[in-house]
Amino acid sequence: MSIQLTDIVKSFKTDRVLDSLSLGVSRGETLVLFGPSGAGKTVLLRLIAGVIDPDEGRIVINGVDMEGVEPEERGIGMAFQNFALFPHMDAHANIASPLTARRRTRADIEDRVNEVAELLKIRHVLGHKPKELSNGQKQRTALGRALAAEPSILLLDDPLRNVDAKLRFEMRLELPRLLKAQEATVIYVTQDYKEAMALGDRIAVMGAHGIAQVGTPEDIYLTPADTTIARLFGDPAINLLDVVPEQGGGGPEIQLSGARMPLDTAYAGVVGRPCILGIRPETIRFTEAGAPGVIPVEIEAETPLNEKTVTLAATRAGREILISRPAGTPGPDRGTAHIAIDPSGALLFDQATGKRIHPGESA
Template sequence: MTTLELKNIVKRYKTNTVLDDLSLDVADGETLVLFGPSGAGKTVLLRLVAGVIDPDEGKILIGGEDMTDVDAEHRGIGMAFQNFALFPHMSAHDNIASPLTATRSSAEAIKAGVGKVAKLLKIDHVLSHHPKALSNGQKQRTALARALAGSPPLLLLDDPLRNVDAKLRFEMRLELPRLLASQGATVVYVTQDYKEAMALGDRIAVMANGKIRQIGTPEEIYNAPADIGIASLFGDPTINLLDVVPQKDAEGIYVEISKVRVALPGMPDSVAGQSCVIGIRPESITFAKSTVKGAVPIEVEAETPLNEKTVTLVVTVGKRELLVSRPAGTPGPVSGPAFILIDGKTTFLFDKASGALIRKAGETEQGVAA
């Protein structure tokens, strides 16, 4: 039973507060992704858990035990570093064996343990090489193998795919969830890549400026981002953000885009007249014929094929730019004037002043950090 609990962690470097009263629970066997821009404090948080730096305030509990003052070597953690941090003077085998030699296992047990994890990560053919002779991908796998070798109940992965090429990153993104599940370990995974976060996380904690801004499942975060910042971090192409002032009439709350009424079903009446930002995901916009009710006139500027989807940049009459995404292969206007339909049910409204999400009437605060 290894749960990780962080209670009111504060970490300062001189006058700079890196982690500000941060609390976090990670359940047994869960993969929690720490996601956020660089400088958000993700790596510092991971190092606090690993025990290589100490918090100024707060407690760290691992498996219910207070580990705040316990040395790194007694915490029973596996960790993979962003820069791999392999021991350059040791072979890949000895690198991977390092957690096993620490427990004074027999030579056979070490060899078997290294062999097993090396096979799992497909590096069994390069075990005799020194890190110098390994490719970047092999280094990365060796670093992962070293973290896994001791079968630690708690695994910390600090952006392990950051320094590998795109192809390998894609492969590992597919491979990692299975690998992590096979270990049965509790995992804290740091990344700056939202796709990685969505693919790997049971839950995602979005960090910024030393605080957790939102914590929830990937779906919760994508479908109900707590503020504008989070909304624009998730999604490719990024979400369209337009300044609007919602109005109210007999049919409910709506906004006007290029003088066309776009209904926002379910929004509370209180937003009427308030300065807001509307967030429209590019996939919530479709092209339409002018005859359809609610069709917004636009001018097509440019089109970019993006693998499985086609992204079109369009400009409204009021010169507001919007990105429209549609599955590749479906027909759409290439240039000139056209019309779009905005699905008001899947758009978000944010308060312009605070940036916070305005929830639909009757929605709970579920999945949002207090």
């Protein structure tokens, strides 16, 4: 089923949480809602589910306007942060409850509950009631209940928040496969950018009162709409340096540590405009002195992080730069070093607004 939200407004007293929000989710798509706490992600799920009503705007599911349609009539599976488990039922009965309501056979129910419990690693607690479960087990039980009924639409509110790191990693691999197999339309809330990148066909980044950017994980990472979004995605974080592009002999360029770094010629229109240069740490490499565009830096610290090594360096003006390279790759750990930056990977943002400057844009 498809979901279409048009000009949604929702306020609580004087606090306007969502302001003229519009968003579409295609049939069978997994859309991740990503953003900080308080951005309105859970509110948006509750509006779609029918738990609360919008002040303004339309919610259309599979071509049908949901105004006046009760939650139980919307054909939606939900797993919210507060678990909402039946306290008098054990985990097995909680997961089975939507199947029992549909009068599925006992054999079908057993097969489905065991399948979901195996995926979520909770078969050993199926006989336990909610008060006997840890928060992580409660969360997985709530997720299992949502998955068991194989609904056409799934609303998942940070369902792996209380899960340990190992299982969380495994679920990032398994959940997409399961959701695709069910052909469900999914809206998945998370504050973990790695989870958003792993699970989403598209990501909707929520900002103040609405959607700040929608795109594929690659779009969001490589072409963030502003510096705020650029900072949210990536570990280590993107380097953001104040610069003013100049006109060089071969096109636009900037100066770092007294060296000239060329920019893509498509940025010729922003020469003289105060900008912020965005450079992902993994796009910077150590190199030998003397090559064109090489920038001298001083190594301040080096930190091994399992699969990568992160180096903190400083330009001659004292501006810090993070450099990331695969673990085991040789690189300097002290003293003066030289780096090269691929101009095609450099981003420019307007210094006043933080908005990304598109290639070809003029000052």
